Amino acid sequence: MDLRQLEYFVAVAEEANFTRAAARLHVVQSAVSTTIKNLERELRTPLLERTPRRVLLTDAGAALLPRAHAALDAVREGADAVGEVRGGLRGTLRLGAIATIGLIDLPVFLGEFHRRHPGVFLQTSAAPSGSRGLIEALLERRLDLAFVSGPGPPPTGVTLTTLATSALDLVVPAAHPLAKRGTVSITELAGLDFVDFPSGYSNRTVADRAFAAASVPHRVAIEITDLTTGVAYVRNGLGVALLPRVALGEEQDIATLTVDDADLEWQFFLAAPSERTPGAASHAMIAMAHEFLWQG
Structure with missing residues (x-):
């Protein structure tokens, strides 16, 4: 052999x-x-x-x-x-990332990594099923690291380094009847049309669990794959959305409310396989992720 x-x-x-x-x-x-x-x-x-x-x-x-x-x-x-x-570091680093993570400008981040470690060949990919698909790719050894988000404990075989934690806020059009409120109960959201991510994406998982725990129907009218599109749909009156507070920034023509009686915690991680030793390039990226994300 x-x-x-x-x-x-x-x-x-x-x-x-x-x-x-x-x-x-x-x-x-x-x-x-x-x-x-x-x-x-x-x-x-x-x-x-x-x-x-x-x-x-x-x-x-x-x-x-x-x-x-x-x-x-x-x-x-x-x-x-x-x-x-x-x-200098050498080799290939295979990185997965959810389509829009809000907390990091991925091209800028990867550009800085390349400048620091020009000998490392970076391969990046996304998964059509969001964080769940990236976790599967890690477990199947098709990726070395992945930026993912989600609720609950880490899956078996994966180590998660927490980079940020945020609540999902209710985002409504500025003219919506709830827009002047600061908080809302999850029971008041029954019957509203939601803009949300497909099943498998962490935002959707967090929201589905909260609605199920409250025995409130979660009616998704429009599915999206990035935060910017979600905000645009809300702004144009096509629904409301639950989106990470930390990734929203200053948006026009929308209002955000806290859902005060539901567990809507969203977390952002750098995921690595726990059953194999990270290479030097992976270690370098993990260290830079902490440095880069917390600068802002």
Whole structure:
């Protein structure tokens, strides 16, 4: 076995698909197929079961996967150690981020990281299912770190570093009957049309739990994927919304109210897998996230 064979095997195992694995590795699919076949020939056993819809691990493949991960992690740690001795970080850092996190200007943040660590290749991605999808990508080893948000304890296998905590405030148009109020009860929100994120996004999870706890229906009329769009829908009278107070800033033609009898705490985290040691580049980004976020 060589490291390239292990890298290709891990990519196919994680993607459950040869085409996606080849795209991830930036090679042609035939190279991936040939490399896996050579590895199976050397080990004298099938590692993958090819089906029309997806690729599955055989028992032998399942036994090899954690050891392949360990070998690749060890190589990465060795390269990190040499890079530090030579005076600079090297390697690839795969970062996930929810579409609009409000607390951080991601291009500015990543630009500063690149200036400090030009030898690190940054790959960033979002997930259509929000924080939940990014957590799944971390657990599946498709990401090294992710900016996520959400309520409750961390999922098994993930370590969360808290970067900010905020309440979700009720946002209404300036002309709304509730606009002159400072606070509101969650029971008063029954029957209102809400602008909210899809299921799986942390804002939606926090809101759904609060409404369920109060036995109040949560009627979502419009689904969004970023805060700015949500505020615009509210401003134009298409609904009300529950959005993080810390990310709202000074907005025109809307009013914000505190829901005083519901648990609407929203948290913002940097998430990392707890079952593998973060590389030097990950450590550097974690440290910079604290520094960068709290400057404002």
